[in-house]
Amino acid sequence: KTMRPWWKDSTVYQIYPASFKDSNGDGIGDLQGIIESLDYIKSIGVDVIWVCPMYDSPQIDMGYDISNYEAVYPPYGTVQDMERLISEVHSRGMRIILDLVVNHTSDQHQWFKESRSSKDNSKRDWYIWKPAKYDADGNRTPPNNWRSNFGGSAWSWDEQTQEYYLHLFCPEQPDLNWENETTRQAIYHSAMIFWLEKGCDGFRVDTVNMYSKPPGLPDAPVIDPGSQWQEAGFVYCNGPRMNEYLEEMNAILARYDAMSVGECPFTPDMSVAVGYVSEEKKRLSMVFQFDSVNVGMGNVFKFQTTPFNYKLADVKDAINRTQGLLIGTDAWTTSFIENHDQARCISRFGDDSPQWRERSGKMLAMLFGSLSGTLFIYQGQEIGMINMPKEWRIEDEYKDVDSTNYYNMVAKRYNNDPAELKKAHEALQHLARDHARTPMQWTASPNGGFTTEEAKPWMRVNTSTKEINVAQQNSRKDSVLAFWRRMLETRKTYNNVLVHGEFEIIDKDNETVFSLLKKGSEGKALVVCNFSGSPSQVPKVDELDKMKLVMSNVDGESEALRPWEGRIYLVQ
Ligand code: TEU
Numbered sequence: 001k002t003m004r005p006w007w008k009d010s011t012v013y014q015i016y017p018a019s020f021k022d023s024n025g026d027g028i029g030d031l032q033g034i035i036e037s038l039d040y041i042k043s044i045g046v047d048v049i050w051v052c053p054m055y056d057s058p059q060i061d062m063g064y065d066i067s068n069y070e071a072v073y074p075p076y077g078t079v080q081d082m083e084r085l086i087s088e089v090h091s092r093g094m095r096i097i098l099d100l101v102v103n104h105t106s107d108q109h110q111w112f113k114e115s116r117s118s119k120d121n122s123k124r125d126w127y128i129w130k131p132a133k134y135d136a137d138g139n140r141t142p143p144n145n146w147r148s149n150f151g152g153s154a155w156s157w158d159e160q161t162q163e164y165y166l167h168l169f170c171p172e173q174p175d176l177n178w179e180n181e182t183t184r185q186a187i188y189h190s191a192m193i194f195w196l197e198k199g200c201d202g203f204r205v206d207t208v209n210m211y212s213k214p215p216g217l218p219d220a221p222v223i224d225p226g227s228q229w230q231e232a233g234f235v236y237c238n239g240p241r242m243n244e245y246l247e248e249m250n251a252i253l254a255r256y257d258a259m260s261v262g263e264c265p266f267t268p269d270m271s272v273a274v275g276y277v278s279e280e281k282k283r284l285s286m287v288f289q290f291d292s293v294n295v296g297m298g299n300v301f302k303f304q305t306t307p308f309n310y311k312l313a314d315v316k317d318a319i320n321r322t323q324g325l326l327i328g329t330d331a332w333t334t335s336f337i338e339n340h341d342q343a344r345c346i347s348r349f350g351d352d353s354p355q356w357r358e359r360s361g362k363m364l365a366m367l368f369g370s371l372s373g374t375l376f377i378y379q380g381q382e383i384g385m386i387n388m389p390k391e392w393r394i395e396d397e398y399k400d401v402d403s404t405n406y407y408n409m410v411a412k413r414y415n416n417d418p419a420e421l422k423k424a425h426e427a428l429q430h431l432a433r434d435h436a437r438t439p440m441q442w443t444a445s446p447n448g449g450f451t452t453e454e455a456k457p458w459m460r461v462n463t464s465t466k467e468i469n470v471a472q473q474n475s476r477k478d479s480v481l482a483f484w485r486r487m488l489e490t491r492k493t494y495n496n497v498l499v500h501g502e503f504e505i506i507d508k509d510n511e512t513v514f515s516l517l518k519k520g521s522e523g524k525a526l527v528v529c530n531f532s533g534s535p536s537q538v539p540k541v542d543e544l545d546k547m548k549l550v551m552s553n554v555d556g557e558s559e560a561l562r563p564w565e566g567r568i569y570l571v572q
């Protein structure tokens, strides 16, 4: 057997600590809750867990605003609990990766407090400070027109020192200045080495391609003439020093045989992505590209879209691009369709009505479980959790700053115009990050077994927990959970085809059936997925008669594909 890095053949299970399992009845998930659930996680058949930020934080952006890399957010537990979690994961033969959030810190981090204290503080240059500009009327304006990811200008004015600082996300998330060598070393020691020394096996690297900013911080092209602030992702991502920074980080990770998976938005140029994950270049183990999860999102604002306005061809193109990264290169990639920033895939790409939600969920499991690269699944995806009920209120049942900022922006911009507000609400019902963040559904009881029945969960439990929950699915052979377990076994059995095979779309113009071939060193697979609520035909494939059906999400034989049916055929 060839020596392959351990992370290539792994499946990763992502945990969102606030919403996974509350062990002490305060309504907030915690590390002890994760520890108590490790046998369940192991039973799914995954190899690695990824824990979203559990660091100390004011929680403006759910822990992606870190005030101390070397401490745990007290409601989640302590550093000692993390040490226990790491050793409990290892003793079960699994690995654990943490979130590395180092494009920015919280404004409550000691580093930023010092940086903002005066212009001549020794940490002033650890963040990105610029003087104001003035328009023709003498009004103060930010250094450029960049829009923050959560709306508004990406710059905030600091009264005390009379300069602007950059924040690509919330004002409470100031961007670190990676050009400062001392800052980089501090980041590496506090955010990486501290946890690697404790035994963590690598990192999911947040916004990995934003650290190096373009020289001169040029304006973004105007695509939203109605606003001062413009989407600037294509301007500030993948700056000139990215490769250098990644090589520095990788040198540290290599000492610990640790993996890295970098989040890589705004990277349409595949050669840039390949440059990050080429084995020879030694920069990152793999990246998350956004092609698939962005399907159906608007260009100016991601929420500016009509729900379901995408075509199956868009999904095919997206997967074709990201799988294509492996062809003829020494690169590695990922397969995923959910995470804590995305709505539930059944509600977006399947059919979440009671009639079809399990079947379409299994079909999506089959599609993404058949792609090459390291597979990532998000908590609740394995039981087919769906979006929050439509009638939930933006005012209090949606919690994410991304959702509420967008809704408030629309209200202001269109003077509370009911038609515009309705459109925004519908987009949020479809795409908000909140849908992924409702508590994990363990049982059929009103709080879903996430916390005690007396407790008030920090976010309301989806009422679907009555029908969609771990307890019920554990005892059913035909559940989504049972299907995922079989899928992950099949992925291991046919590893050379499903994990490492070469991807090819066939019957590309078919508007209802997604058909793909995977060619591995020891065989070939045909995967067909019927993306519709009506019967469809299996495409004509040369060797179909020689292939054997290894998996289907519908019982019994049938020539035609039944609604939302998926099948995997194999020749060896
Ligand atoms: O996300 C970064 C990112 O590029 C997005 O997908 C982001 O969610 C979107 O632009 C919001 O409209 C990462 C984290 O995954 C996310 O949860 C954090 O909010 C963000 O970084 C800031 O740390």
Ligand code: CA
Binding pocket: 022, 023, 024, 025, 026, 027, 028, 029, 030, 075
């Ligand atoms: Ca708790």
